[in-house]
Amino acid sequence: MKMIDVSRRLGPDTPVWPGDTPYRYQLSWSMEETGSVNVGQVEMSVHTGTHVDAPYHFDSNGEKMIDLPLDIYMGKAIVLDVSNATEVTASLLEGFSLDGAERVLLKTDTWKEGEPFPETIPSIHPDAASYLASHGVRLLGVDVPSVDPLDSKELAAHHALHTHSIHILEGLNLEGVTPGLYELTALPLPIVEGDGSPVRAVLRYYE
Template identity: 35%
Template sequence: MKKIYDISLPVCEDTVIYPGDPPVTVRRVSDINKSDLINISEITLSTHTATHIDAPKHLFSHAQGIDRIPLEVLIGPVTVYEFLKLRRIEVSHLQNLPLKAGDRVLFKTDNSFLPRDKFCPDYTCLSPEAAGYIAEVGLILVGIDYFSVDPFVGSDENYAVDSLAVHKTLLSKGIIILEGIDLSQIKPACYELICLPLNLVNADGSPVRAILRDL
């Protein structure tokens, strides 16, 4: 049996969120301990909570929603590449990788070892130039081990003009973004990726349960 690696972050009321996003809340609306017949809970959370997928609609109002992403993009071979001791993943870091059109890639960085109980603004992300290179190659899915492929707004004055440049480049080309994955226990290698979102009609994103399996 193939080994399964869960690369999803847990979701609860203590889940750290990207600043400005709605917090996670869980409310028991039917409780066996209060003489109700069943337990039922109500949850509220952002479509970009914890481990999640960004659909093109995240940035472009008339673009593809999460329910229109072909499942074939979200299931299949993926390669985990490790980049440690970097603030930005640049084109120079990608040019020597055997990337080709149709590939899926996950980037393991120092982000996977950041504290889980607070938001850390100085996380590793992609540069706009690296995003352009990825789009030129023709990848279909890119994943990173923190909340965003772009830098935190205000964390780098060089990105102040367009703080979502990486998102715009990737999503405008239909490249799906998987964010908030936990690769701390994952070795750089090739795996099978399965990351299925909720079937939310016309949504801009969705939390996912993302797993890797040995090929």
């Protein structure tokens, strides 16, 4: 079974949303102190690296991480190459076969692993949400930090996707991933009050 890790690494140089909590790992106790084990602690935003958004992230009355069914984040997914697009619209998506996949991952190739936080990104036009929903899509994944423009306050794409019951996976690393069908696993943590969660996202070839 060949698996492809499509998660961004978490380390001292992991870029975060400007002004958000930087990633930090440190030892709370060392083996010298405990006599047996190293014990570490992590500090970071739940939107660091590869992560999912809960509706509560952009809607104070929305569901939190603990409320979301896990099957959203596991199953058949299709990777689409939209690397020439500055905006992903319904008309652009009409040029692809979604092949019944409930999960669509968009490869923009605009934010490489190891690069700093981007200044601009391709965004999702709100009309893409209704098109995806009409094809039974339940999860949209992107290889950039957000589905909306980075300076957006309205978050029109977030809200449009939520209106159509499409969940959001952001910050994927799709470098070197060939467009096509895969099995996706990107399980979030059961954070009771969470507006999001980091995930370990993995693809394996669809059989």
